[in-house]
Amino acid sequence: MKKTVSLILMAVFLFSLVPLGKFASAMYGTKIIDGSLNDWKASDLIATGQNSGLDGANLDRLYVSWDEQYLYIAIKTNNTQSWDVAYGIGIDIDPGTGSGYTSGGDSWGRSVEFSGGFAPDYEIYFWWSKASGMGAGNFNTWAGSGWDNNGISSVGGSFAYTGDTTTGLQTIEIKIPWSALGGKPDRIAVMAWITGSGGSAVDSLPADQAIDYANIGNEWGDTDTFTSMAVVYVAPKTIDGNLSDWSENELAAEDTTGTGTDMGNLSRFYVSWDDQYLYLAIETNNTKNGGMAYGFGIDIDPGTGNGYTAGGDAWRRSIEFSNGYALDYEVYFWWNDGKASITTAQLNSYNGGWNWPDLTDMGGKYGYTGDSSTGLKTLEVAIPWSAIGGMPRKFAVAAWVTGESGSAVDVLPQEGAAADNADEWGDTDVITEMSGFEMFIPVPELTISVTGPSVVGLNRTAIYNVTVKNLGSLPASGVEVKVYLNDTPLSNWTISLSAGEERELTFVWKPNETGRYILKATVDEDNLIKEANEDNNAFEMGVNVMWVGDIDVDGDPTDWPEVSLAPNSYTVQDGVFIWNDASGDQRTDKDQYLPGKRSSHADLTEVGVTKDDRYIYFLFKFRNMSNIKIGDNGATFIAVPIDYKDDGADWFAGQMDTKTVISWNLQMVINLCSDQHTGQTHAVAPGGSGLKSLLYFVNANGEIVPVEDSIIGVDLSKNTVEVGIPLEVFGDARTFRFQVATGFSYGEGVWNFGDPMHNDGISDIVDTISTENTADELIDNVPDVYITIKFNSIVESADVLSMKEVRERERIEKLHSTIISIGKYYGPYHFEEDYSRYTEIAAELGNMSLPEDVTKRLSELQNKVADLLKMYNGGRELMNRDAEFAGALKIYRAYTGLKKIVGEMEEILRKAQEGEYAREKYMEELAKNLTKDIDGNLNDWGVEPLAADDTGFGQNGANLKALYVDYDDRFLYIALTTENKASWRVSYGIALDYRDGGYTTGTDAWGRKVSFTGGVDAQLYFFWNGEFFGDKGTGNITSAQLALWNGTAWKYEDLKWVGFYAYTGGAENGLQTLEIAIPWTAIGGEPEKLRIVAYVTGQGGGDSAVDVLPLQDAVKDNAPGDEWGDADTFSEFAVVTIE
Known part of the structure; x- marks a missing residue:
């Protein structure tokens, strides 16, 4: 049995089973009072009726909603005839206290009474005439001993209905200002009923046991005591981990199959909202404490497929989405089992790639309960609507729990996604069901954004796209859209947008002066259209206009020469250095977790360097970058340490757990998992000042340093990254050395190849310049190859050097020197000492009775010693003839050979002296x-x-x-x-x-x-x-x-x-x-x-x-x-x- 997918489907099911008097929670929302219930959603439904069998007195559904000014109530009937009946609604503003009307005749003298802690403070009454239809509406206040009667309009309220004298009342909507109810309390209790011209009720919502539906004909004249009012929360959630202020009406899904593990077992998933926040909560059935990640997915436009679907979610878990669902946001929490607390809370947005801000930095709140025995028990979250782009018309949510990596071990609502594999910790889970919700926004809601290059070349044409959306539930016409350049009008349009429509507008700009410019776009800047939110009608972006030299830094490699080179070789032609790196030589350990399940976007194929009068330019080409977009988790990271003066550091940026072989002064860092230009495949940007900038620079102290006029161009469709660094950076230097390392970025650093959660000394480099494949190059955790560039007016020459070869030459030279030293001093001393000991042992053994095989072995050793003595004397002679190395080798071989023989003879002597040979004979x-x-x-x-x-x-x-x-x-x-x-x-x-x-x-x-x-x-x-x-x-x-x-x-x-x-x-x-x-x-x-x-x-x-x-x-x-x-x-x- 699968979990319930949508509250729209769920509400009917819940309220047909919920015991009378259950708590409910009215969702926030403003309603249009016109008699139509189209703007009432499933989340507003608090009670479903029982069929009374009375054609003119048959209640079907009761809805409640609210905003900061009004309480909204709606009733739907199943009437098929028009009867003379009264419709009553009771409102208890302090349920549970019993303070209010309980008995003795209600505000219209009907025999309707209340018990069980319920006592209405207000009643709303309508008379429906069989012949003439709707009469006046009353709003009646309990005064302690009697009722004060008023018209609904006289207290600032209003109502509207549908129905006629043939079929009776069909729907009615009412709004009552909170001021008429004494202000907005934390909760209220609501109930609706039908009576005749006197007597008691014949139907109620919620359906109450006071009404005998099996004997409905006798219900007109008795007395009914109601005990089942619907208690409705109308206050913001208290975010403290206590779920007592959540109700069945907010239950989005619950465990029905027992899926999960002892450390990760979701029991219930709740969803609610008000005008400020989206609220999410989970309750677990955990029985054991363990380090686990708890995630929530939010799709703000379900059905469109816009958003994250596959390739690793915000925390690199193998959780994917399909069936029209695609996440725009994830909320993630890490339960630290050692501390028995949540130690990380993030709100991750997806724009083609993931961002990782802290939840609290985005205005969010969370509370939880749990302990060191059973782990997390409850978790509730408040997410500001402003942090996820405002209140959407529709959204869908899901919850899951995972371990330190891998996939989900439990999912709500779709339990089956976490129960389809024997290894649920390590498979890939595809979620095809989410809990869906709708909200009615009774006005247009306009937003605007601009995309385009943040760096433009002087006298080059730049194209920008302006996106205007109407997130509201009503259309907007005569919408003014304007674009300004440094407050000077540049473009404008007048458009119309239907509810939910999105429109893209385009303009071009060709700057003729360098400098910093501000592009500003506005929609309805004079506020002529009433909106739910007037604070999201403007968008600004900064644009740098820069001089363009020999290389146009735009990610297009066509202004670099094409050369034909063997793999892992280089050339310098016409002032341009080109290294051709072997294709497919990168590390592939992480491919299964990457976008597209491949690492070709970090497989270097070409590195270039050139210069002109103002810049040093770098070119980086990759095998295939079509699997990523800027901002993706796992996107390409490039670290380039540059040495152009004395002293420096020896580490790679991005926490790569790797040392450089050069001491560098400045390190250039390219981070395609950037918070700039996210979701795009092409970008041009200046050097930035943060770890998530597309391009930034760090000094040897690890500090980000500004490099004015530096520029980066990225074009993923051309598998290319270009960077320009102003010549002033290099000062008077005419030579510099550099290394190149690529990785997979998670935002502020790179993915780990060892311990996934900690730096551990295992290199995280994916590809580097080398004559070997990267795995072999990093066998000692060090990339040994570096490049030296010599330049004047152009790049004059280059060398590609391996520190491994340098170290090997040094090792051989040291070994050569050591062997000569042995031949001169150490070897002769030890040979002569060991020869003397050999003579002593041979004499002792010659006087002992030994087994035949031992005697034979001693004879063999004697012959070997004679050969070694000859070799030793020959070595001494060569040393005296200035053939030092050859002589030293002979002496080395002679003294090491003799030392082994003396050791063997010492063992023979020991066995003879201790009687082992005799014991061996005895055992035989x-x-x-x-x-x-x-x-x-x-x-x-x-x-x-x-x-x-x-x-x-x-x-x-x-x-x-x-x-x-x-x-x-x-x-x-x-x-x-x-x-x-x-x-x-x-x-x-x-x-x-x-x-x-x-x-x-x-x-x-x-x-x-x-x-x-x-x-x-x-x-x-x-x-x-x-x-x-x-x-x-x-x-x-x-x-x-x-x-x-x-x-x-x-x-x-x-x-x-x-x-x-x-x-x-x-x-x-x-x-x-x-x-x-x-x-x-x-x-x-x-x-x-x-x-x-x-x-x-x-x-x-x-x-x-x-x-x-x-x-x-x-x-x-x-x-x-x-x-x-x-x-x-x-x-x-x-x-x-x-x-």
């Missing part, structure tokens, strides 16, 4: 007595498992399956199998109890918190070096020990010297099988009975067991994540009787 002989192949393969095991887990207990990297035990006269054999699915860093322990006494409590042989109810005499322990908090480990057993309990402490043996083991498994799935053979002699002899338990513990001392065989409750007494750190006592052992 011992292995000949094995009756199983100890290789990790259990195919030669013929016994059933001594203990097995058939329940599936265990964790991915700590899951024991079966324990096997076998034996012969010489050996105890033990084997384990697992069902591991991951390689974790864990320890495998096997405890043996085969005599009285033994270890019971405390920490076991490896310091694990494992105890036993029966004493254990020996433990086998194995360390599996798997993954541990991101450290992958080696994926194998790195330690294996046999530990024997001596009554007070453990004695440890390296298992390889007392027994045998082998295993299978690896880095993908951890230990799979483990096979062990222990000589009976190693544990004190063959016992009559053996008790055994095997378990898995954590990787360090103080950990406990998480799985055990035989399986027992000790590892089940905590949640799996908590089992690692408790203490475990094992009481169950598998028993083997030795025959």
Whole structure:
């Protein structure tokens, strides 16, 4: 079931189900009192009637609206006959207090009474005659003990109706000044009814239980006590997060399917407004605190498709719109889970690209409730109409919640958009349903704007478009539109505009003097047409008229020479430097989030530099910029650090997380996600003074500095950006160096390639000048290529240099010098010292009895030493003959080779002195007595498992399956199998109890918190070096020990010297099988009975067991994540009787 889409559809549904006496909220709006209900909208509807079955007394709908002067009430009937009846309306200005009329006969003596906290202070009455139709209307005031009767007109009100003596009253509209009601309260209660010439009511709005509709014929003469007046809020919302002043009438959508997550679950979405603000509110069903973004979308002209539809919304979320919906504004909030508060609130406007001003800076307000346990609970927002272009005739809204990136996890009203993919955090959501509203503006509402270049070349023709709109609900004729240049009339028109019409007018201007000019356009500047808002009838823009040199800075590259170059090469021809950058070499990691899902608009293909008598000009061409408009989130950002004098800085503008390889003095920044010329594809503008200017400059201190007469030209259809910098900027310099880096702009900086929310040291450059692709160029996070330009009257020469090549030359030179130094000093000293040690070790080993293979290896090493000695002496001779580098290389190779040999011989000597060769021989002989192949393969095991887990207990990297035990006269054999699915860093322990006494409590042989109810005499322990908090480990057993309990402490043996083991498994799935053979002699002899338990513990001392065989409750007494750190006592052992 989908959420309700439009209040127009919703109102009938709501008020047929809402219990009597529900709160409602009348929407702000002025009405024309003419009997026609065309200007009453669904949002004004506060009650829908129940069919009375009476042809001449059948109420259908009750509407209420208000403005600052009047309360407006309208009634529609379903009458089909004309009867003699009275129509009454009660108004309670302080509902809930019971202060006013309650009983004893109302102002026309009808048996209509009130209870439940309702007591009307005023009644409006009309008599409808069957024969003559509408009679006089009364406005009656409760005086405390009786009624004061007045005419409606006498209190400043009026009414109008439709109907005749055939079908009876059809509609009636009434307006009553607030002054007649004692001023405008916060809320009122309203009810309408029909009576006869006496008696009680036979129908009411809202339909009240006092009327027995099933027995309507007896309703004329009883007494009716109403308890269900509609309580209507007529005051501005209090923006405090408390939604008690919101009502069902303002409910735009609610959760019907349970879509959402524990951190982002929208429950209800409310919409309201008055003359100053659009109000939005949400209520959530969140049960967990998490960092989330809450968004509202506003389409001020639904059905036109004008506005944002796709390519990443204001906060780069993958939320798109179709079906005629296109956003003009988004309101976004960030719920910071760490602070349990909203830390960012923005009102984002879309004009082909997004802007990001703070909501409060635009005059907006917000309030919320929430906490660190359940996150955001309620949020209400007040948005000034002035911040979104005034009150529109129609608008549509939607609400959603997202994470730090990706798409929505809940949407209202269209829940299905956030429930169409298994991964709702990372898909793209297309919203095709929004809650729609209409407002009646009973006068014309004229606005005006101008688009055109803000920089014009001297004696060049500029074209400007003037857009005039009528946002009101009535037409306007004889509309005067005028354009002024520095207050001198330039153009004028007289036009007519129907309601909702938009007209575009064009004028041209060819300036003949340089300077700063003000273009001003006005509509109805004499206020001859009454409008809802007279403050939006003028528009001004500044225009700079500038001298034009060899290059016309307009974004058209045709005044630059066309050259044919290989990719990643350059030329200087006729005073013009051109670099041809390889196409398609940019980083593409962010393509899926960009406009058009491609990054070609930041893929540099050409960079040019030239000059004339006044300017240095730069040219930047790109592969394809058709996917963006100026102002788009993700539009092209170009940073150009320029070094023309000593000292400077080493960072790229836009917070690119990247260092420059030159020390620069001035950095030129081009920002196409600008708040200038938004939504356009062509612009010419002077250098600006803000981070969102199309062109600005920063100094080495990071300060924006003015560069007078600088100019930028952009033409996205020609994939070109041009910039002119006055020559005075460079002072006396005749050489400068520069680098180029492009990025994706979000407004004041560039998109991050690492952490999306923070600067993290990972370069955010998309493309740069390089002979490699950009990803390879930035492998060390530094773009190494820079360009040097030498100029006089023209650009005379250029060099494209790589700091990487400079560093490599320096590295080779340093290495050359180091090797010679080694050959002279370090090498000879160490060779002679190591040769002396070699001689000593060889003499010692010559007097020892060694295995045959070791003796053979020593002979091989002796021959190698002789060769190295020859090489060393040859190197010394070359050094003495001034062949230093060749000689040093020989000495280096000789001394490093000898050092390795001495190290190997030291190890041979250690093994001989410590008896390892004898122990290896012993283990070789011992292995000949094995009756199983100890290789990790259990195919030669013929016994059933001594203990097995058939329940599936265990964790991915700590899951024991079966324990096997076998034996012969010489050996105890033990084997384990697992069902591991991951390689974790864990320890495998096997405890043996085969005599009285033994270890019971405390920490076991490896310091694990494992105890036993029966004493254990020996433990086998194995360390599996798997993954541990991101450290992958080696994926194998790195330690294996046999530990024997001596009554007070453990004695440890390296298992390889007392027994045998082998295993299978690896880095993908951890230990799979483990096979062990222990000589009976190693544990004190063959016992009559053996008790055994095997378990898995954590990787360090103080950990406990998480799985055990035989399986027992000790590892089940905590949640799996908590089992690692408790203490475990094992009481169950598998028993083997030795025959």
